[in-house]
Amino acid sequence: IDAEPGTAEAPQQPGLERRPPETIEEQGPEGTAVEPDAEPAAAGEEAAPVEPEGEPTSSAPDDRPAFQFPVPEEEGGGTITGRAEELELVREDYAAAIGRVEIQYQDVEVSADRLELDIADNVVNAFGNVVIDQGPRRITAAQAIYDLDTKTGEFLEANAFVAPDYYFSGRLVEKIAEDVYTVEDGVFTSCEGESPAWSFRLARARVEAEGYAYVRHASMRVKEVPVLYTPYIVWPAKSERTSGFLIPEIGYSERRGAELGLAWFQTLGRSYDTTFHVDTYSEGYLGLGNELRYRPSEGTQGSLIGYVVRDPEGEAQPGLSEWRWKVDWLHDTTDLPFGLRGFISYHDFSDFDFFRDFERDFDRNTIRSLESRGFLSGNWGPHSLNVLVLDQETFFGPAVGGNPERTISQTKLPEIEYRLRPTRVAGLPVYVEALSSLSYLSLDRQRNYNDSYGRFDLFPQVTVPLSPVPWLSAEVSGGGRFTFYSNSILSDAELAALPDEVRLDPSFSRFRGETLTRAVPFAGAEIIGPSFSRIFDAEVGGFARFKHVIEPRLTMSWLGDFEEAANVPNFDEVDNLRRTVSGFGLGSTQSARWSLVNRLLAKPGGEEGGSAREILSFEVGQEVSFDEDQPLQVSRLGDDAQEGPLQALLRFAPSLGTNVKLQADYSGFFSNLVSTSLSGSHTFGRGAAAASWFTRWDPETGESRADQVRLFAGYDLLPRRLRLDAHVNYDLELSLLQQQGYVLSWTSQCYAVRLEMRDFRAGDRRDTEFFFTLSLKNVGTFLPLTARSTTMLP
Numbered sequence: 001i002d003a004e005p006g007t008a009e010a011p012q013q014p015g016l017e018r019r020p021p022e023t024i025e026e027q028g029p030e031g032t033a034v035e036p037d038a039e040p041a042a043a044g045e046e047a048a049p050v051e052p053e054g055e056p057t058s059s060a061p062d063d064r065p066a067f068q069f070p071v072p073e074e075e076g077g078g079t080i081t082g083r084a085e086e087l088e089l090v091r092e093d094y095a096a097a098i099g100r101v102e103i104q105y106q107d108v109e110v111s112a113d114r115l116e117l118d119i120a121d122n123v124v125n126a127f128g129n130v131v132i133d134q135g136p137r138r139i140t141a142a143q144a145i146y147d148l149d150t151k152t153g154e155f156l157e158a159n160a161f162v163a164p165d166y167y168f169s170g171r172l173v174e175k176i177a178e179d180v181y182t183v184e185d186g187v188f189t190s191c192e193g194e195s196p197a198w199s200f201r202l203a204r205a206r207v208e209a210e211g212y213a214y215v216r217h218a219s220m221r222v223k224e225v226p227v228l229y230t231p232y233i234v235w236p237a238k239s240e241r242t243s244g245f246l247i248p249e250i251g252y253s254e255r256r257g258a259e260l261g262l263a264w265f266q267t268l269g270r271s272y273d274t275t276f277h278v279d280t281y282s283e284g285y286l287g288l289g290n291e292l293r294y295r296p297s298e299g300t301q302g303s304l305i306g307y308v309v310r311d312p313e314g315e316a317q318p319g320l321s322e323w324r325w326k327v328d329w330l331h332d333t334t335d336l337p338f339g340l341r342g343f344i345s346y347h348d349f350s351d352f353d354f355f356r357d358f359e360r361d362f363d364r365n366t367i368r369s370l371e372s373r374g375f376l377s378g379n380w381g382p383h384s385l386n387v388l389v390l391d392q393e394t395f396f397g398p399a400v401g402g403n404p405e406r407t408i409s410q411t412k413l414p415e416i417e418y419r420l421r422p423t424r425v426a427g428l429p430v431y432v433e434a435l436s437s438l439s440y441l442s443l444d445r446q447r448n449y450n451d452s453y454g455r456f457d458l459f460p461q462v463t464v465p466l467s468p469v470p471w472l473s474a475e476v477s478g479g480g481r482f483t484f485y486s487n488s489i490l491s492d493a494e495l496a497a498l499p500d501e502v503r504l505d506p507s508f509s510r511f512r513g514e515t516l517t518r519a520v521p522f523a524g525a526e527i528i529g530p531s532f533s534r535i536f537d538a539e540v541g542g543f544a545r546f547k548h549v550i551e552p553r554l555t556m557s558w559l560g561d562f563e564e565a566a567n568v569p570n571f572d573e574v575d576n577l578r579r580t581v582s583g584f585g586l587g588s589t590q591s592a593r594w595s596l597v598n599r600l601l602a603k604p605g606g607e608e609g610g611s612a613r614e615i616l617s618f619e620v621g622q623e624v625s626f627d628e629d630q631p632l633q634v635s636r637l638g639d640d641a642q643e644g645p646l647q648a649l650l651r652f653a654p655s656l657g658t659n660v661k662l663q664a665d666y667s668g669f670f671s672n673l674v675s676t677s678l679s680g681s682h683t684f685g686r687g688a689a690a691a692s693w694f695t696r697w698d699p700e701t702g703e704s705r706a707d708q709v710r711l712f713a714g715y716d717l718l719p720r721r722l723r724l725d726a727h728v729n730y731d732l733e734l735s736l737l738q739q740q741g742y743v744l745s746w747t748s749q750c751y752a753v754r755l756e757m758r759d760f761r762a763g764d765r766r767d768t769e770f771f772f773t774l775s776l777k778n779v780g781t782f783l784p785l786t787a788r789s790t791t792m793l794p
Helices: 353-358 492-496
Strands: 066-070 079-083 086-091 094-105 108-118 123-134 137-147 152-162 166-177 180-189 198-208 211-222 225-237 249-253 257-267 272-281 286-297 300-310 323-333 341-349 369-380 383-397 406-424 431-444 450-469 472-485 516-528 532-540 543-559 590-604 613-625 646-655 658-667 672-684 687-697 704-718 722-731 736-747 751-762 765-776
Touching: 066 094, 108 137, 123 152, 137 166, 166 198, 180 211, 198 225, 323 353, 353 765
Parallel strands: none
Antiparallel strands: 066 079, 079 094, 086 094, 094 108, 108 123, 123 137, 137 152, 152 166, 166 180, 180 198, 198 211, 211 225, 249 257, 249 765, 257 272, 272 286, 286 300, 300 323, 323 341, 341 369, 369 383, 383 406, 406 431, 431 450, 450 472, 472 516, 516 543, 532 543, 543 590, 590 613, 613 646, 646 658, 658 672, 672 687, 687 704, 704 722, 722 736, 736 751, 751 765
């Protein structure tokens, strides 16, 4: 449109038919100008003023006259209402309005500089700054013809918005049905603004709201720079999930070469969807995978991942094959009858080297234990019932000389457990609790230590809390552990007494085929106090009041003897007698542990104040064994000590976003450190950081056994836009940078870019990888099956 907006002589645009109105002039009382209090006009009569219903009130009155026109029933019926600076009834069924024109009809609102209304056909001709709103959809144009009845029309130099966030514009846009548009010589994008971050320039397109955009001769552009051409593309224009290809991932690995990751997302109804993955590598590797996700009800959800990799180097490595794989299945449901909950966490891999060779998740690279489990559980008051199936595999060494990997497998098929939580007896200060289980167990430690057997365990106990004075509290507990085994093992002494030809026989088993019954009483006590405290008023670090508490603690335990303890197959904590008293934190069956705890609590100052919280604690303690057959420290020459290492623990949390933990064990018997650990985290403004340092020594020689540092950090270089995350794992003992990874991500209104570098070393293997991932709004993100953790806590 070349003329100024609002003029009567704007030139006609091709493709739009227009009726030129008569010149609009000011009219007197008998003309068409509207007066504020006139009555509504009937069909075929002159327009009369009216205040549109529902119009929001404003402190500044609208100086535009209001009008309304009834619409014939054959054209949809109802009433067109509006406002304009000037209005002329060209003939009884045709009106023209000029100056800030706005009309409303049903769910459609139209505004323009100039508007002509064909009342008989219910058609609008709009010129200059045209805006048409219909629910969440908006079209703006320089000129438009719009049928108010069919909600269709033609728009020149138009821009359109369709929920959830799709924008398209073109020289000519036609709305040919309620939810269907055609675009010629236009642009399609999910970005806002005149210069979108990414867009498709197109020759022609057909856009179906809540459907697809079918685009011909499209060139993808970043700002104004073309980066990709395609003769045809189908693009989802839905607010719901949509099937289609995800944005590819590009990467590079020193071992596997250049990588191109492709994925197809497929919806399977409202509650199910799946993604097929194909990862291609220039060095002959090939990855194929699938992820199925489901949520059929509010309380049930899960995912199943299967991934297989063709490894051209696999057959050349002991214990490996050309095709290597992994399976992960997570399922959780809470809407079972009787308040029951079901949970499944199944994980399996072709080999433990799969973790370090293909997994990109930091925590999975060095995993050495794999556990799968499923349970059905319910809680009713103090009672709980749990049916558990468990399979646990622990890796101890790689395949050597044709021998398989050295692993230990433990299986529960199944275990039924009943638990009675602490329950008060008849209003007395006495609490009873019990734990019982019936299990079918399978052990496989390779060679001669593998068999299956049944086990029944009953563990009742009675606890009496005592608080004779406010500054002293105590707890006394007693009970017993009764366990039946359908099979048992030969002790080390019995095994050593066998002839070599028996022990070395391939068919020999350490399980002796004899039942075993164990009954062991136990007792324990814990005393806290006398406690001393003092309150200080001081303005320090945002706090106004402090409380210092000193608490000495004494924990004691006694567990009866069981002469056949060496014949018990060791599966879990039920079989370890020392674990029976682990509730008291002790490691010997007849021992005590003393400790002295210092706690500092602080209460914030200021008008709002707040509750007090612990900001500092320091604990020092030591365990002492009263059983000469169970010393807590033993030297290589046979010397021993009943006292365990001296243990110190420091916690410091000066703010909600900062915490530090330092722990150290010192052997007075060997005059050396046993282990230390230091960890902490801090959040600050736009970033966060965490670090941990673990060390372990041989206390007798002072030689270092382990010394590792882990660092994590993340920082928003630009708030809510550019972020850098990093993690480093360094072995100080080996002077080896085991793993490092860096992620630089940019997040915009309609896209996100992720650059990732990962370097990993394990033994004689090293691999450096680079990845580039692009995410487009309303399209989706490519997330590789080897770059995610599938851990789900029960």
